[in-house]
Amino acid sequence: MSHANVAVESHAAGVMEERPFAIPSSKLVMWLFIISDAVTFGAILFAYGYVRNASADWPTPFEAPSIWNALLMTFILVTSSLTVLLSLRAAQTDDRRGAFNWMLVTAAGGTLFAILHLREWMSLIREGVRLFQNPWGAPLFGATFFSITGLHMAHVLAGVIALVVVALSYRAGRHTAKHIEIVSLYWHFVDVVWMFVVPLLYLMNMKH
Amino acid sequence: MNPAEKSRGMSTTYAVYVVIMTMAVFQVLFAFEAGPSLPLMLMLAVLQASLAVMYFMHLGQERPSLVLALIPYTIFIFFMMNMIWSDSVRLLHMRPH
Amino acid sequence: MSDAAAAVQHHGPPQGFLRKYVFSLDHKVIGKQYYGLALVAVFTGMFLSWLMRFHLVWPNAAIPGLQWLSRVGAPGGVMTPEYYLSLLTMHGTLMVFFVLTNAPFAAFGNYFLPIQIGAEDMAFPRFNMMSFWTTFAAFLALMTAFFIPDGPPISGWTAYAPLSAVGPDAGPGLGWGQNCWAISIALFCVASLLGSLNFIATTLDLRAKGMTLMRMPICTWAWFITSCIALLAFAVLLPACLLLILDRIAGTSFFIPAGLVVSDRLQPHAGGSPLLWQHLFWFFGHPEVYIAILPAMGIVSHILINSMRKPLLSHKVVIGSMLSIGFLSYMVWGHHMFLSGMNPFSALVFSFPTLIITIPATVLTLIWLGSLYGSNLQITTASLFSLGFISMFVSGGVSGFFLAQPSIDIYLHATYFVVGHFHLVMGVAAIFGIFAGTYFWFPKMTGRMMNETLGKIHFWFTFVGAYCIFMPFHYLGLAGNVRRYSSFVDDFMAPLMPVHKFITIAALFTGAVQLVFLFNLIYSRFKGAPAPDNPWNATSLEWTIPSPPPWDNFGGKHPVVYHDPYQYGVEGASADFIMQTSPEKLPEKS
Numbered sequence: 001m002s003h004a005n006v007a008v009e010s011h012a013a014g015v016m017e018e019r020p021f022a023i024p025s026s027k028l029v030m031w032l033f034i035i036s037d038a039v040t041f042g043a044i045l046f047a048y049g050y051v052r053n054a055s056a057d058w059p060t061p062f063e064a065p066s067i068w069n070a071l072l073m074t075f076i077l078v079t080s081s082l083t084v085l086l087s088l089r090a091a092q093t094d095d096r097r098g099a100f101n102w103m104l105v106t107a108a109g110g111t112l113f114a115i116l117h118l119r120e121w122m123s124l125i126r127e128g129v130r131l132f133q134n135p136w137g138a139p140l141f142g143a144t145f146f147s148i149t150g151l152h153m154a155h156v157l158a159g160v161i162a163l164v165v166v167a168l169s170y171r172a173g174r175h176t177a178k179h180i181e182i183v184s185l186y187w188h189f190v191d192v193v194w195m196f197v198v199p200l201l202y203l204m205n206m207k208h
Numbered sequence: 209m210n211p212a213e214k215s216r217g218m219s220t221t222y223a224v225y226v227v228i229m230t231m232a233v234f235q236v237l238f239a240f241e242a243g244p245s246l247p248l249m250l251m252l253a254v255l256q257a258s259l260a261v262m263y264f265m266h267l268g269q270e271r272p273s274l275v276l277a278l279i280p281y282t283i284f285i286f287f288m289m290n291m292i293w294s295d296s297v298r299l300l301h302m303r304p305h
Numbered sequence: 306m307s308d309a310a311a312a313v314q315h316h317g318p319p320q321g322f323l324r325k326y327v328f329s330l331d332h333k334v335i336g337k338q339y340y341g342l343a344l345v346a347v348f349t350g351m352f353l354s355w356l357m358r359f360h361l362v363w364p365n366a367a368i369p370g371l372q373w374l375s376r377v378g379a380p381g382g383v384m385t386p387e388y389y390l391s392l393l394t395m396h397g398t399l400m401v402f403f404v405l406t407n408a409p410f411a412a413f414g415n416y417f418l419p420i421q422i423g424a425e426d427m428a429f430p431r432f433n434m435m436s437f438w439t440t441f442a443a444f445l446a447l448m449t450a451f452f453i454p455d456g457p458p459i460s461g462w463t464a465y466a467p468l469s470a471v472g473p474d475a476g477p478g479l480g481w482g483q484n485c486w487a488i489s490i491a492l493f494c495v496a497s498l499l500g501s502l503n504f505i506a507t508t509l510d511l512r513a514k515g516m517t518l519m520r521m522p523i524c525t526w527a528w529f530i531t532s533c534i535a536l537l538a539f540a541v542l543l544p545a546c547l548l549l550i551l552d553r554i555a556g557t558s559f560f561i562p563a564g565l566v567v568s569d570r571l572q573p574h575a576g577g578s579p580l581l582w583q584h585l586f587w588f589f590g591h592p593e594v595y596i597a598i599l600p601a602m603g604i605v606s607h608i609l610i611n612s613m614r615k616p617l618l619s620h621k622v623v624i625g626s627m628l629s630i631g632f633l634s635y636m637v638w639g640h641h642m643f644l645s646g647m648n649p650f651s652a653l654v655f656s657f658p659t660l661i662i663t664i665p666a667t668v669l670t671l672i673w674l675g676s677l678y679g680s681n682l683q684i685t686t687a688s689l690f691s692l693g694f695i696s697m698f699v700s701g702g703v704s705g706f707f708l709a710q711p712s713i714d715i716y717l718h719a720t721y722f723v724v725g726h727f728h729l730v731m732g733v734a735a736i737f738g739i740f741a742g743t744y745f746w747f748p749k750m751t752g753r754m755m756n757e758t759l760g761k762i763h764f765w766f767t768f769v770g771a772y773c774i775f776m777p778f779h780y781l782g783l784a785g786n787v788r789r790y791s792s793f794v795d796d797f798m799a800p801l802m803p804v805h806k807f808i809t810i811a812a813l814f815t816g817a818v819q820l821v822f823l824f825n826l827i828y829s830r831f832k833g834a835p836a837p838d839n840p841w842n843a844t845s846l847e848w849t850i851p852s853p854p855p856w857d858n859f860g861g862k863h864p865v866v867y868h869d870p871y872q873y874g875v876e877g878a879s880a881d882f883i884m885q886t887s888p889e890k891l892p893e894k895s
Contacts, residue, residue, distance in 0.1 A: 039285050070236075143555075191260060
């Protein structure tokens with residue numbers, strides 16, 4: 001965070017009203033952003049449900065390998081949520097080296113997630129799934145799958161960049177545990193969205 | 209974070225992590241065995257998400273007023289969005305063939 | 306970064322032209338930038354409405370110079386029916402997004418919210434700057450549509466699918482024109498998100514000592530509630546725009562049904578639903594109406610209290626009504642869709658909260674009128690425009706009762722009745738709120754008074770003119786005159802032409818009167834009488850600082866607040882009004 005917000009963060013004690021939620025403004029803003037983004041994902045998932053309901057021949061192509069891959073991705077993402085908490089804990093106990101390393105582990109987890117996801121995409125594309133075409137049925141399948149997972153992956157990539165940037169500034173001493181906490185909130189949110197994407201996009205569309 | 213929370217350590221977090229992953233595995237195994245059931249899948253997802261929000265994101269440790277400001281408002285929006293379903297189901301009967 | 310070192314200042318005094326006036330972090334400059342952008346947009350939009358009104362009554366007359374705007378859309382200066390729709394789209398989009406959302410909320414909110422709560426700036430000045438420049442980029446993206454050979458899109462500000470989704474086959478402007486529209490609105494969503502995050506954080510966290518939530522002025526509350534609505538409403542429009550862009554560019558089909566033949570070509574789309582677009586759009590669109598009107602309500606309350614020299618009947622009930630309007634605004638979007646083919650049962654469900662939402666609106670109106678009763682109202686231009694706001698809000702609101710009922714709406718839907726309704730209740734009313742705010746706060750923003758005589762002339766002609774334009778719309782609608790037609794020369798609508806002529810003349814005249822306002826604005830900026838710190842003897846914090854305020858608002862001091870915002874005419878007090886910052890003890894109420 002730049003020096004522009006410094007005064008706000010210090011919130012000169014005694015000359016201003018107490019903050020109603022007793023958290024820094026930047027954390028409040030991250031929470032507000034998260035509910036706003038949750039509604040964005042919610043709206044796009046509702047749109048998916050709407051067109052899925054309205055289609056007679058919605059394909060259910062996912063077989064066991066895809067599902068296991070999705071479970072592996074869940075494992076990686078939830079574990080990276082754990083490592084970012086380890087980083088936060090290290091930062092709060094002034095273990096600067098540990099905090100920095102755990103941040104990098106988290107970013108690596110995010111990258112691995114994105115790679116596995118791209119592998120999944122590529123295998124679908126090899127099977128003939130395009131944005132508006134697939135060998136099995138309603139062409140909107142590809143559109144919903146790629147747009148929702150694409151939006152999620154964009155969030156993951158943005159998160160990886162944010163993690164690396166905050167980690168480097170933390171090591172340089174410009175950022176503190178508070179910033180790690182804020183970026184970790186975002187990272188957990190990406191995780192939470194994935195918890196809805198897996199059952200709705202993968203499990204509901206598995207072959208049975 | 210106050211000192212009491214610091215000393216409590218990460219044990220709760222590890223426990224929540226294990227529970228969330230167990231739920232994820234159960235979800236997948238259940239889907240393999242009995243086929244995906246939307247209510248169950250959604251219920252598990254909501255449970256997982258609530259655990260993550262309360263313990264990973266530490267919303268449970270914030271003031272209750274923050275929880276009351278964020279969560280009911282978001283749920284209300286999702287609740288209202290359900291008004292679209294009646295149209296999506298009718299669409300099947302209105303298809304051009 | 307050390308917290309202690311940074312006690313007072315966010316950012317030093319701005320240096321250099323760019324930092325001071327262009328990429329400024331100062332909320333006051335950003336507020337003025339929003340205001341300037343809204344001014345450009347409102348005059349462009351008004352000019353477009355002139356062109357449309359002119360075309361409606363003289364469909365074959367050439368408008369000199371119009372061929373330069375679009376050679377395809379207006380060959381020889383006579384606009385084609387399609388170009389009429391293009392202008393209509395641009396008029397609606399400019400007015401709703403770049404005027405009604407920007408001016409009362411982003412412009413005045415940015416300028417006065419931090420000052421009214423005793424803060425030096427917004428919580429995140431950089432976000433604030435990004436928010437404005439993203440809005441500006443959205444504006445540029447929208448205006449680009451004018452310079453595309455086949456002109457702006459013809460799908461209206463609501464961009465109903467499938468017209469907006471199938472692409473150039475469906476008509477002029479639906480190629481890159483519609484893309485520009487969708488990109489512009491997606492950018493606007495992002496800008497609004499940044500803005501509302503900032504507003505909420507500022508209101509909650511940066512209040513001066515003693516400024517409890519209930520001591521905030523009503524307009525601060527209005528901006529706060531509006532930003533809470535905008536936070537989640539625009540979050541729904543954003544994915545809708547993204548899906549629309551996918552439909553248009555990537556060939557998907559979220560909003561396009563199967564078997565659609567447009568311009569004799571079977572569209573290569575299947576499976577989507579135009580109703581989905583309407584649901585997503587109006588889920589945002591109805592809260593948007595309240596994003597436009599709530600700040601105007603707040604501004605008007607703020608000004609009326611000052612002119613009446615007494616508080617409203619109840620501060621708490623006003624805030625409660627605004628909160629319940631915000632809450633209900635999410636439950637009523639389906640009333641825009643009664644005739645869209647939506648499930649008739651849903652229509653019933655949506656009609657009920659639509660009628661309920663009139664209750665808080667009526668409570669607000671009754672509180673304004675009840676407070677006015679027996680008060681010694683000072684007639685200034687600002688208070689006149691505030692009264693005008695109430696008048697417009699009531700006149701336009703009453704026709705809402707009719708439209709809220711599905712059975713009556715079957716007849717009235719897509720007629721001029723609807724056009725009259727929303728122009729009065731949301732368009733003109735909010736514009737009156739903006740005018741009131743401008744006349745009231747101009748001294749603070751520039752350090753000079755506006756000319757009251759010109760202001761009153763401006764008010765009376767605008768007030769009468771607005772009624773002359775929009776009241777007949779209701780009669781036209783009842784007579785069955787459909788909206789969005791570009792000419793009414795034949796059939797049952799031909800006898801209505803004299804009414805249309807009257808409206809067009811009134812519109813040209815009322816539009817011209819706005820030049821008086823523009824002149825007043827520019828003239829007073831440079832030649833107006835110097836303004837004292839507190840020209841209206843008002844009580845809230847913005848009047849405790851110099852006009853115009855220094856870059857850090859309170860000169861490095863931290864104001865302390867002792868009173869409720871509207872202490873006018875308190876019995877036994879030392880003066881007619883008590884500033885919020887005055888440490889004077891109020892006599893006990895007996």
